[in-house]
Amino acid sequence: MDLKTKFTPQSWPAHPENATLEGKNKTLGFWIFLGGETVLFATLFATFLALKNKGPNGMEFSTQSLFELPLAFIMTMLLLTSSLTSVYAMYHMKNHNFKAMQAWIAVTVVLGLGFLGLEIYEFYHYVHLGFTFTQSAFGSSFYTLVGTHGLHVIIGLAWFILLMLRNSKRGLNLYNAPKYYLASLYWHFIDVVWVFIFTVVYLMGVLD
Amino acid sequence: MSSTAKKKGFGATIWDYLTTVDHKKIAVLYLIAGTLFFVIGGIEAMLIRIQLAEPNNDFVSAGLFNEIITMHGTTMIFLAAMPLLFAFMNAAVPLQIGARDVAFPFLNSLGFWLFLFGGLFLNLSWFLGGAPDAGWTSYASLSLASPTHGIDFYALGLQISGAGTLIAGINFLVTIINMRAPGMTYMRMPLFTWTTFVASALILFAFPPLTVGLFFMIFDRMFDANFFDHLNGGNTIIWEHLFWIFGHPEVYILVLPAFGLFSEIFATFSRKRLFGYSSMVFATILIGFLGFMVWAHHMFTVGLGPTANAIFAVATMAIAVPTGMKVFNWLLTIWGGNIKVTTPMLYGLGFIPSFVAGGVTGVMQASAPLDYQLHDSYFIVAHFHYVIVGGIVLALFAAAHYYWPLMFNQMLNETLGKITFVFFFVGFHCTFFIQHFLGLMGMPRRVFTYQGDQGWDLFNYISTIGAFLMAIGVILLVVNVIITAIKGEPAGRDPWKDGRTLEWAIPQPVPYYNFKQTPLVRGLDTFWIEKMEGNKEGMTYAEPISDIHMPNNSFIPFMISFGLFVAAFGALYHQDADKAWSLPVLIAGLAITFLSMIVRSLKDDLGYHIHKEELMNEKGGKK
């Protein structure tokens, strides 16, 4: 594979992420990796369910007293929308429209940063109330589950940003197309995990 | 790259191995490192048996004894058995499926270095204030109360080497799915490839729970989290669940490849097609699947309740069915075969009854009411050594003899090999058979000494004698390796003369690019088919000679792993108020890792090509 081949939208393959053996391997390997990540999150969810609302005798914190659905809802909307914008970016990637792709990724990053900002605010707020990582088993499991997701968001954002910067001058080729594709796949995964967090942690926490 | 390395000095060879991404060389690295840890774990085992040889012994103290048993188990499972299996997987699987290399050569090397640095980190605990002492299972109620840094070495070391294992697992999955030569359909894959495939899938799903459990343990010990601390709402049973959700599949991660190795060996030396190939494949998958359903059989006495115990008991017994299928298939492969009792075959013949004995005690333990009696006694120790030594270690020794000519182009001495087997095999049964009875007589496991005159003295003494016989066996194997290396006689291609699968079709020494032309696979046991049809070359080709794309060597995997190794020291000592240097060390370590990753991602590394003309002149051979 060489980087010099210049593509036009006409000569660009329909599945650029799978057009080379390297690309094919990376795509498959990444899907498999996401399988492992799924188990990792499943474990964190299970632990959270086992430990939610558990703490020292007479603990005042509970999912009902802490969580605010409106905030969690806004965060959900931001992340869902960012997933959509990353789909647009991939659409343009497949059409070999580099500029549009970069632009949509930038929008994705901005939305992701918004999500991250709200999450930091939320954590800050809880810590302020005295609900910390070390306060109770509930606290440990909550911050570990939601925080691990937050860490994934940070990694996803850093990945997008580095890709945009690294390739800003050289455009799309078969070497970096799989990288873009996988970064966006990762982003979708993060989004799906959040949907579960929203349901299991926030909705089920407030409702029952 | 391809032409510089003809005659290499010592330094250049070392550098070559530090940077290699070639699966054949990584196999050698795994073999060396795994053997090193196997010897360390073996010495620990000898110390255990010396201490227990007689009642009220004070050869080692109680505390030290706990450290030794913990490190023995942890080292043998994570740092000896797994890497040694990876050694043979790396050596054989890409060749068995006719591939140029694994799917991700760079990650292959990263996986190795992560494992090695994690293992080194764990073992350095001996010199840095004390090894972990809560057993290889490290139950939270014990490990949270352990005063030294030992448990932190355990948690951080396993975290690093576990990441390496996960990477290796993903790599083999993609390799086997994507890199098979034309004609190598799934149902034509040799059984060692199949079992590697299923074991890799188990790694993928079993290691994340361990990762999470280890993080909880690190958080609880180092950052005052409360996952396992019941005073703050935590629950110590969570660790047990996470550990065994990992731990039971782990034993199948180990034993499935061992099954695969023996399947190859039985077919080769019975000079017969493996009996019931498709049912072998089916049984492998079924065992892999059921392996995830049974973890609570390690927790029958925890008090999960009769319903849970009953379900897990039945599920556990069910695993004996596919395992039994395998045993019968092996027997029927040998039955009526044209048998050649070589050293690997001898190990195979010893394996069947030994492993069956371990399976039988397994089914006994699976019966929950009986397990209340057996649990935490020497009966358990006997059971898992029958399956692990009688299954996995025998397979590793067999594979060492079987694949030595593939990896080093030399044959180990057959006579010495058989003598090794006799010592090891007799020693093994002498050590462990009698432990069943010790367990039934009530001797608990993990005790550093015992009172005399309870009827345990003689049996313990016999068990220790057995351990010495096993040690003699291991030393003989090492002697065999040294003699063979000094003699240095090349073994040549297909040295057993009965090779059936593609790895034997390749010229020796194996060219660094593997197959000059990708082979075309025409059936199960494809090399055998070609030989039977009188094909002198032993291969049909799928393509004309053309340029071969190769990956570049890289030092980055070493640096990424080294950075984590450094960072782990920082993290570990960060808990001590008097060690101000720990934070800078933590940051420096992470910086090394991240900078290496950034270099990797910014610098395009497209590999290089070996040109057709070069290949035409090439007669094969290592570079």
Ligand code: HEM
């Ligand atoms: C038919 C197959 C098997 C069955 C039914 C079985 C069943 C069991 C049961 C019920 C226990 C728990 C006993 C207790 O602690 O009270 C156990 C322990 C164990 N088994 Fe097996 N087993 C089987 C095969 C294997 C294999 C193939 C391996 C390894 C390759 C293995 C390795 C172990 C280990 C390491 C332990 C003890 C772990 C510990 O407590 O330290 N088993 N087995």
Ligand SMILES: [Cu+2]
């Ligand atoms: Cu088990």
